[in-house]
Amino acid sequence: MGEPKGDRDEEFQAFVIAVWPRLLRTAYLLAGEQYAAEDLVQSAAERACASWSKVRRADDPYAYVRRILVNQHARRTRRRPPELLVEAVPDAAGTEDGYARSDQRGALLAALATLPPRQRQAVVLRHWEDLSDSQTATAMGCSVGAVRSHAAKGIAKLRQVSALVELKDRTHIGGAV
Amino acid sequence: MSSNGDHDADVWIGLGMAQAAAGTRIVPAPLADIVQGGRRIRRRRRTVVGAVALASVVALGGGALAQLRPAPTGSGSATSLVPAAAPDPAAALAKRDPLRPARTLLAEGTTNGHAWKVWRAIWPLAPKERAYEQAVALWQERSAYDPRLTRPTEEFVRQYWQPDSDLVNDYVEVDGVRQGHDSGGSIVADGHISEQASRQTTFGAGMLGHYGKDEPGPFFPAEIGLVDLGPRVGKVFVTWSDGTRTEVPIVVVPFSPIRVVALAQPQDKRSTLWEFFDQDGQKMPNEGTTLFR
Structure with missing residues (x-):
């Protein structure tokens, strides 16, 4: 003191x-x-x-x-209720250029926005903040099992978003944005 | 990313989020507001103090406003421009000295027997090497009336110094005594406003001393609203909920391209429409001003 x-x-x-x-x-x-x-x-x-x-x-x-x-x-x-920032997620991104990447950014944000808050938190904390399940559980104030459940459901939904198809083939970030 | 298997398979999500996060606009941290907010929370935890504050708020807010009178403009009997510095030569000097603010009376009135005045102090754009000295001088002045304000750090001032902005401090006097709950920030400096920005109608509006739901005020006998206007705005009209329409006086602030409308909030009516006209009488867009609505 x-x-x-x-x-x-x-x-x-x-x-x-x-x-x-x-x-x-x-x-x-x-x-x-x-x-x-x-x-x-x-x-x-x-x-x-x-x-x-x-x-x-x-x-x-x-x-x-x-x-x-x-x-x-x-x-x-x-x-x-979960926010819907756009009426519909775009079906496909354009060619691999800055604009397409920008579209994908928007598509990912829009897709995240469709997830229920707890699923969104689990996905963001694990994949953006790069936390382990137990660290995510601490941050969210819930059990590790609940984190795994939320994250799995959230990611399953993101996998179904066609606008994110190109992202799925990506293993690195490069080029001008 | 993480070491577990599922996580590795979904590395694209992390990459995509990194790209999405890159779209975040990193604005300066509003440190003064954060620190004040933190102190409000601490104070709220001390419930006895909170109850006393609430009682005083009720007492202050209970009476009707006696007047709704901004400072008179040029057509009235008194000038609306009341710089604290002496007229032109000294004022021009004040403009160049970052430690000598130019003060302008924005509005005045009497409510429930208490005389109040609203002032804007413009602290002229300081060169970067004097910015910290200026920030400390402004803090010293403000903290004498609001001890909750924290002294700025040199690191913070260096990081967020703007080469085109004055510092601005709006505050209220009640019965001749300066009050806390003022507002401080930066504002585009004279000679630095872009052509595009100069066509803008408004540069922001809000209640002076309104800190949000945790401490809603009012802090003064009258609740004061300010609208910052672009230099081309010539007239402002407000239509009220009782159907009346009034022209509200615009105060030209010396040494600043930003003009101001300062009003006390009427208790018996709300605004339904704000209209802005340029000096040729052409209607300008309302960029979202909903003060007193």
Whole structure:
């Protein structure tokens, strides 16, 4: 406790500056929309600020805040039906160029948006944040079995999206976007 | 990605998400808002303090607004432009000194016996090497009225310094005493607005001192709304829910391309339509202003 308040504030601000881009990208995948993502991350950061003395003592402060972010996302989507950002996912992407890649980005976001929130969280945390099942379970506040179930169902749905066919053949990212 | 088998088979999902995530626009972290929000949450946990705050909010918000009167414009008896610095030569000097803000009275009125004034202080664009000094000076001024504000860090100022923006600070005085719950940020500086941006109707609108559902206010005798306008806007009309239509005065802020409409929120009616006209009387698009709706 003896630490001056100003130092704590500076430490928190430095932490937020460092993790903000990564959190924003994760929130973007969860929320599917820029402004909703910004709102989600700000809300999580405010809660982290309120509990900073606890967050900073955590083994992995980023993981702590990510869990807050996921909880916030769950809370906001609990009473709402899954968002549909587009009326229909496009049937096929065009040729392999920047525009096609951009289409696929949109298609993936649109496909993610059709997943129920818990499935979306499981897929994003495992495949974007690259967490193990147990780490994902910690972040989502559920059992490992539930994570596996959510992720399997979510991925099965994504596999069925024809607009993502080209992505499935991809094993690397390259070229200008 | 992960080491488990299914995960490896679905590596395309991770790659696709990496591409999708690359489309995220990385905006600066709104640190001041975050820190204030965090403190609000902490305070809310202390329920006794919360109850006292609620009681004071109810007391402040209970009475009817006595007046709805923005600062008079040029056609009135007093000028709407009240820079704190002396007239032109000194003001021009103030424009060049990043530590001397130019202050403009945006609106004033009396509500429930309390006189209030809304001010905009423009802290002129500072060169990068003086940006931190300026940020600290602004923080010192603001934190005297709102101790919850955190001192800016040099790293933060360096990272988010903009070569084309002034700092702006909108605040309220009640019975001659400056209040907390002000707003601070950046705003395009004089001489730096692009041709495209100069054709824009509005640059944002909102309630001064409104921090959201956790601490909704009101913090002042009257609730104050501000609309930032582009330099080409000549007239603004608001149609109210009782069918009346009023022209609201535009305040030209010295040393800033952004004009302002500042209003106290009427308690007995809401806005149904905002209309904007340029200086030739041509209608300009309403880019979504729904203040007081």
